[in-house]
Amino acid sequence: MSTQVEETLxxxxxxxxxxxxxxxxxxxxxxxxxxxxxxxxxxAERSLLAEHYAEHEGKPFYEPLIExxxxxxxxxxxxxxxxxxxxxxxxxxxTDPTTAAPGTIRGDLGRDWGVKVQQNLVHGSDSPExxxxxxxxxxx
Ligand code: DAT
Ligand code: MG
Numbered sequence: 265m266s267t268q269v270e271e272t273l274x275x276x277x278x279x280x281x282x283x284x285x286x287x288x289x290x291x292x293x294x295x296x297x298x299x300x301x302x303x304x305x306x307x308a309e310r311s312l313l314a315e316h317y318a319e320h321e322g323k324p325f326y327e328p329l330i331e332x333x334x335x336x337x338x339x340x341x342x343x344x345x346x347x348x349x350x351x352x353x354x355x356x357x358x359t360d361p362t363t364a365a366p367g368t369i370r371g372d373l374g375r376d377w378g379v380k381v382q383q384n385l386v387h388g389s390d391s392p393e394x395x396x397x398x399x400x401x402x403x404x
Contacts, residue, residue, distance in 0.1 A: 267346040271301060273398040274343055274352055275387035278336035281305075285373055286339050289386060292355055292369060293343055302342040302403060308333055315401055328380035340402045349395050352388040359384060 274293065276286050294300065308316075313333045320326050345351065357368025361384045364371035370384045377383055389395035 269344055269346055270348045270392065270395065271342055271344045271399060272349045272352055272389045272395045273387070273402055274341040275402075276339040276341075277333065277383065277385055277387060278338060279332075279383040280373075280385040281337050281339055283373075283385075285385060288373070289369055290341070293341070293352070296351065296355060298343045298345040298348050298351065300341060301344050303339065304403075305337050305339050307336075308338050310334060312401065316398065325381045332379075332381050332383060342399060342403055349389055349392060353390060356384075356386050356388050361385070 276289055280286060280289060290300070310330060313330050314321075317326070317329060317333075320329065343352065355369055357364030357370035357374075359370075360376075360382055361370040361374030362376045364374065364384070366372060369386055374384050389398050
């Protein structure tokens with residue numbers, strides 16, 4: 265099967281940066297074989313986060329999620345590879361770190377901290393449409 269080279273947005277959320285897991289997470293991305301195209305460390309503005317998480321507005325975890333994402337620096341990566349969008353989602357594991365499969369970033373490195381929003385270390389775009397929109401938002 266031949267596929268187009270794709271790009272996706274990966275964020276190391278404030279918990280991942282604070283726990284000094286940036287290197288470990290990038291190591292897993294590089295070891296998988298994906299290429300790093302661009303990266304930056306930033307403190308995200310609320311307006312950026314509101315656009316990024318617009319799909320979750322009105323949900324009970326929305327406000328805690330925005331506050332958590334504002335709570336410290338984030339590392340943003342643009343990474344590339346064939347099927348990298350689904351490939352990074354597989355590396356990250358499922359949303360709830362308690363039940364995310366061992367072997368995944370969230371399953372190996374994350375846990376429940378008893379707070380209103382799941383702190384699960386990473387974000388990855390979930391479709392070609394969201395990858396294009398999120399890369400434009402975080403990098404352009
Ligand atoms: P994902 O990051 O796996 O794409 P999502 O887009 O559904 O998950 O949700 C965005 C983030 O919000 C997620 O990474 C953690 C948090 N979250 C999602 N569902 C939650 C819930 N039911 N309770 C607490 N936090 C939640
Ligand atoms: Mg999502």
